[in-house]
Amino acid sequence: MEFVIGAASAVGAGCFTNPMEVVKTRMQLQGELTKRGHYVVHYRNFFHAFYVIAKNEGIFAIQKGLAPALCHQVVLNGVRLGGYQYAEDRGLNLNKNGEVSIWRSTAVGAVMGVIGVLSGSPLYMVKTRLQSQAGEAIAVGTQHKLEGTISALVSTYRESGLKGLWRGAGGSVPRMMVGSSTQLTSFYVVKEFLADNKFYVIAPGLLNTFVASMIGGVAVAITMGPLDLISTRLYNQGFDKNGRGLLYTSYMDCVRKMWRTEGFAGFYKGIVPCYMRIGPHTVLCFVFWDQLKQLQKKYTSDEILETS
Known part of the structure; x- marks a missing residue:
């Protein structure tokens, strides 16, 4: 049941935040490996990107890649x-005194994040490529010309195997x-701090969840933003017949080339839409998660009372 609740919470949040993900992906790929001032700027800022996408591709384009994203x-x-x-x-995130341990929470969050991201990597690749796919006039990054989720997965498997x-x-x-450990740790530490010090006015449970989620979103955007950009570019690049990346041969090769051509600021391209996606997604995901867990506990308690 824990896995069902976690999945349902994230899907609920993803329905609302996918448009921000589309904008983030486009802005991260804009000016790829090109010095500032030497490329056409299709998307000037977060709001302009929404306007340009809707104008050139239609209003529904802001939900590109929704199926693989969910x-x-x-x-x-x-x-x-x-x-x-x-x-x-099972108390694996607590210290000997029964309090939330930052180091234990970080370790658990990191391990679960890695297992989860490796499990869903093929879907993330398709999502990224569908979201980057645009009309010729506003296209950025490698264009893969995909028709849909299933066809993309099938064609990739036929060409390159598993x-x-x-x-x-x-x-x-x-x-x-970094993202998972930062998000989960900051969320639980802040939530526990607010509860222990009674920093609330009304609806303490829900309000604390909201505030803790917002702070968690800021922490994630700052720490994960550059890593998210690198990930987007590695997933979106094209490959030759031997499976070699056309732009980057490895993770560190991507970092080196970005540093040489785009500088430090290049690693924070799309940071505003990154937070605009991560912030609300974190809030919605954790609010849904907390509420669903409470419903589960209530349902379980009611069942126990009925059978006793």
Whole structure:
């Protein structure tokens, strides 16, 4: 049940935040390996990107890649949040005094994040490529001309076998290790702090969850933003017939080339839409997660009372 609750929470959040993911992906790929001022800027900022996408591709284009994105959330957060809940129920994130341990929470969050992201990597690859796919006038990054989720997975398997489905996965592991551990740790530490010090006015449970989620979203955007950008580029790049990346041969090769051509600021391209996606997603995901867990506890308690 922990895995079902984790997956349902993430899917609920993903329905609302996928448009921000589309904008984030486009802005991260804009000016790839090109010095500032030497490329056409199709997307000037977060709001302009929404306008340009809707104008050139239609309003529904802001939900590109929704199907693989939601499927990815089921796999990723079913494992990540479900696994964390499993560990929390057994006190694996607590110290000897029964308090939330930052180091234990970080370790559990990182491990569950890596397992989840590797499990859902093929879906994340398809999601990224579908979201980057645009009309010629506003296209950025490599254009793969995919028709849909299933056809993309099938064609990739036929061309490159199982190995091809996990291309780019290496770039997502650091991203999720940092993102998952930061998100879960900051969420639980802040939530516990607010509860212990009674920093609330009304609806303490829900309000504390909201505040803790917002702070967690800020922490994730700052720490994970550059890693998210690297992951996007590794997933979206094209490959030759031998399976060699056309732009980057490895994770560190991507880092080196970005540093030489785009500088430090290049690693934070799309940071605003990154937070605009991560912030609400974190809030919605954890609010749904907390509420569903409470419903589960209530349902379990009612069942016990009925049978006693």
